[in-house]
Amino acid sequence: MPTIRINASVSSGQTPRALGLGLQWSKKAAASVKEILGRYPVERSRSAVIPLLWLAQREFGGWLSVDAMQLVADTLELPYIRVYEVASFYTMFNLKPVGKFHVQVCTNCSCMIRGSDAIVAAVKDVTGIEASGENSADGMFTFTEVECLGACVAAPMMQVTLADGPLHYYTHLDAGKVREILGHLKKGGEAATFADTSPAKHDPICGGYGG
Amino acid sequence: MTLPRLKKEDMCFPNLDNSGDWGIKGYKQRGGYQGLKEILQMPVAERIEKLKASGLRGRGGAGFPTGMKWSFMPKPEVSNKPHYLVCNADEGEPGTCKDRDILRYDPHTLVEGMIVGCHTLGAKVGYIYVRGEYYDESSRLVAAIEEARKEGLLGKNICGLGIEVEVHVHLGAGAYICGEETALLESLEGKKGQPRLKPPFPAGFGLYGCPTTINNVETIAQVPPILKNKLEWFTRWGRPGNSGTKIFSVSGSVNKPGNFEAPMSIPLRELIDEYAGGVIGGWENLQAVIPGGSSTPMLNAEQAGRVLMDFDALKAEGTGLGTAAVVVMNKQVDLLRVMVRIAEFYKHESCGQCTPCREGVGWVYRLMERLCRGEGTLEEVDQLYALTKKIEGRTICAFADGAMWPVQGTLKHFRGLIEERVRKNVA
Ligand code: FES
Numbered sequence: 001m002p003t004i005r006i007n008a009s010v011s012s013g014q015t016p017r018a019l020g021l022g023l024q025w026s027k028k029a030a031a032s033v034k035e036i037l038g039r040y041p042v043e044r045s046r047s048a049v050i051p052l053l054w055l056a057q058r059e060f061g062g063w064l065s066v067d068a069m070q071l072v073a074d075t076l077e078l079p080y081i082r083v084y085e086v087a088s089f090y091t092m093f094n095l096k097p098v099g100k101f102h103v104q105v106c107t108n109c110s111c112m113i114r115g116s117d118a119i120v121a122a123v124k125d126v127t128g129i130e131a132s133g134e135n136s137a138d139g140m141f142t143f144t145e146v147e148c149l150g151a152c153v154a155a156p157m158m159q160v161t162l163a164d165g166p167l168h169y170y171t172h173l174d175a176g177k178v179r180e181i182l183g184h185l186k187k188g189g190e191a192a193t194f195a196d197t198s199p200a201k202h203d204p205i206c207g208g209y210g211g
Numbered sequence: 212m213t214l215p216r217l218k219k220e221d222m223c224f225p226n227l228d229n230s231g232d233w234g235i236k237g238y239k240q241r242g243g244y245q246g247l248k249e250i251l252q253m254p255v256a257e258r259i260e261k262l263k264a265s266g267l268r269g270r271g272g273a274g275f276p277t278g279m280k281w282s283f284m285p286k287p288e289v290s291n292k293p294h295y296l297v298c299n300a301d302e303g304e305p306g307t308c309k310d311r312d313i314l315r316y317d318p319h320t321l322v323e324g325m326i327v328g329c330h331t332l333g334a335k336v337g338y339i340y341v342r343g344e345y346y347d348e349s350s351r352l353v354a355a356i357e358e359a360r361k362e363g364l365l366g367k368n369i370c371g372l373g374i375e376v377e378v379h380v381h382l383g384a385g386a387y388i389c390g391e392e393t394a395l396l397e398s399l400e401g402k403k404g405q406p407r408l409k410p411p412f413p414a415g416f417g418l419y420g421c422p423t424t425i426n427n428v429e430t431i432a433q434v435p436p437i438l439k440n441k442l443e444w445f446t447r448w449g450r451p452g453n454s455g456t457k458i459f460s461v462s463g464s465v466n467k468p469g470n471f472e473a474p475m476s477i478p479l480r481e482l483i484d485e486y487a488g489g490v491i492g493g494w495e496n497l498q499a500v501i502p503g504g505s506s507t508p509m510l511n512a513e514q515a516g517r518v519l520m521d522f523d524a525l526k527a528e529g530t531g532l533g534t535a536a537v538v539v540m541n542k543q544v545d546l547l548r549v550m551v552r553i554a555e556f557y558k559h560e561s562c563g564q565c566t567p568c569r570e571g572v573g574w575v576y577r578l579m580e581r582l583c584r585g586e587g588t589l590e591e592v593d594q595l596y597a598l599t600k601k602i603e604g605r606t607i608c609a610f611a612d613g614a615m616w617p618v619q620g621t622l623k624h625f626r627g628l629i630e631e632r633v634r635k636n637v638a
Contacts, residue, residue, distance in 0.1 A: 039379040039381070041293075041419065044400070044419055046400060046401035046402075047381075047399060047400055047401045048401065049401035049402075050381070050382065050383065050384050050398065050401065051381070051382065053384070054343070054382060054384065076401075082401075085403055086401065086402065086403055089386060089403040089404065089562075090343070090383070090384035090385050090386050090404075091384070091385035091386065092343045092344070092384040092385035093384055093385075107552065108305045108505075108552060108553070108556055109305050109306060109463070109501070109505060109538050109549050109552060109553055110305070110306055110462035110463050110468075110538055112548070112549055112552055113462075113463045113464055113538070113540060113544050113549065114462075114463070147303070147305070147387065147556050147559060147560065148303060148304070148305035148306070148307075148505075148556070149344050150302045150303065150307065150308045150310070150311045150342065150344065150345065151308050151311065152305070152306050152307070152308045152460060152462040152463075152468075152536065152538070153308055153460055153461065153462045153468040153469050153470055154308075154468070155462060155468070159344060166346055166347070166350075167344070167346045167347075168346070168347060169344075169347065195347065196347075197315050197347035197348060197351070198347070199346070199347040199350040199351070200350045200351045200353070200354035201350075201354070202350050202351075202353040202354045202357065203350065204341075204346060204349035204350055204352075204353050204380055204382055205346075205382065
């Protein structure tokens with residue numbers, strides 16, 4: 001099926017650099033693609049748009065360039081726009097480059113009541129970021145204020161997504177704990193150390209398990 | 212007089228407190244998968260009758276009777292299409308966090324529920340749509356599915372009965388609206404999560420145009436224990452029409468926030484005092500309570516002191532049980548700021564399909580935000596209310612209603628606070 005390649009300079013949030021990267025799935029990712037497609041009826045492979053966008057975001061540095069979305073479109077034999085409209089609808093897909101650590105602080109009701117202001121202030125202070133949605137000067141961090149993440153009884157809380165890896169919840173926070181966690185990450189520490197839930201070894205994005 | 216605390220054997224989620232092993236070994240020790248074979252051999256009609264008799268109502272917010280919902284599915288011989296059971300684990304209603312603890316502390320309750328549910332509804336494949344943020348939780352859920360498969364509890368020959376059920380986890384990517392069942396189906400089909408017009412209802416035309424039932428995590432997970440036990444095991448709790456046990460998420464200004472499985476119809480005050488360690492600063496320091504997630508209008512302190520936590524009692528107070536997410540605000544909380552933040556949430560999450568919602572929810576947020584800063588006139592406070600009435604009930608799905616109710620609730624109980632700020636500014 002022919003696909004339309006849009007001009008990057010008119011696509012919001014994209015950089016012209018994003019074109020012509022000629023992205024391909026790595027061998028491991030290609031195996032994941034196959035497995036993911038196996039979860040849906042053959043003629044319904046479009047269901048794999050979100051799972052493949054997740055995979056692409058993980059593969060190509062934590063964000064979705066035009067090329068990455070094009071790769072997903074080509075893989076599923078869909079027009080580019082069908083992939084782009086999905087990528088732009090869901091907040092967890094980043095259409096701009098993000099830092100190595102994407103720090104997302106919940107400021108909704110329960111977290112606000114339990115003091116998310118102090119968490120936001122601490123994140124800004126440690127990273128030097130001034131407003132939600134921006135990256136730190138060293139490219140290490142991105143900070144975003146987000147909606148309820150479903151850990152309200154453990155408020156205040158934040159989530160940190162690693163550009164090339166998993167994401168974890170950090171709960172029952174205060175300013176000191178935020179400093180400790182971000183400092184630990186910056187030094188290259190294991191992200192799961194302070195996580196609220198110790199993950200099982202199964203990766204829900206890449207698969208790699210049977211069925 | 213306080214209600215008795217549930218013993219472990221009274222609970223559907225005995226490991227909700229994370230006291231034991233979340234894996235299959237722990238689950239089996241707690242009695243899990245015992246009696247599964249017998250349920251799968253029970254005639255389907257009998258199972259649905261028992262569910263109806265149990266009075267189980269959907270735990271995801273709407274409170275629709277589960278047995279009745281399941282009875283809407285056509286017979287596989289008649290429909291001649293694949294059937295699907297889709298589990299809604301896209302928990303996103305502010306204040307709500309019960310499904311997360313089920314997924315990470317007791318994932319096999321859901322896996323067993325999916326096995327029973329799929330088979331009862333004639334589905335060979337079930338999807339669990341988990342919000343994208345629940346990454347570690349999904350990791351455990353996937354691990355649980357793998358464990359079950361290894362033991363022959365999923366696959367082509369479940370319990371040696373020749374029954375075939377496969378379950379897949381599908382991660383979302385951050386859109387509150389996908390908690391709406393038809394938006395969830397759209398999303399699962401690889402599209403933007405925009406709700407569908409109903410009818411047709413999913414039971415006739417759901418996922419891929421096939422008969423589909425969508426239920427919340429807690430609902431599905433409660434089915435096996437209901438079917439395994441005597442009817443009274445479940446119906447002895449709660450008032451008629453509101454029976455069973457329920458997970459309540461209590462957050463905000465309480466000393467011990469948490470998720471608690473308790474009998475339905477428990478007095479709200481008892482829930483806060485006995486389970487959640489009481490209001491910070493004491494009951495007299497209570498300002499307001501959101502009883503069932505951000506969409507449900509708040510209760511003032513007087514109402515909170517007497518209301519029972521069930522569908523009908525909260526409805527009678529002009530609000531709802533919703534997801535049973537109790538957000539407590541004491542007198543130190545800037546209540547208007549919290550409610551403006553909730554209005555902003557809805558502005559952010561509107562899917563943009565219907566004009567009254569796309570334009571109106573943002574308008575309501577901006578007006579409310581300005582008024583709560585004290586800028587504006589008293590007439591505009593009336594306008595705010597009128598506006599909510601013009602948005603409510605005029606859209607494809609219930610999102611806009613859920614966005615307007617908390618604003619109406621604020622105006623009902625705390626209009627004085629807004630007026631005070633406006634007057635101060637004028638003076
Ligand atoms: S309000 Fe912050 S996690 Fe729910």
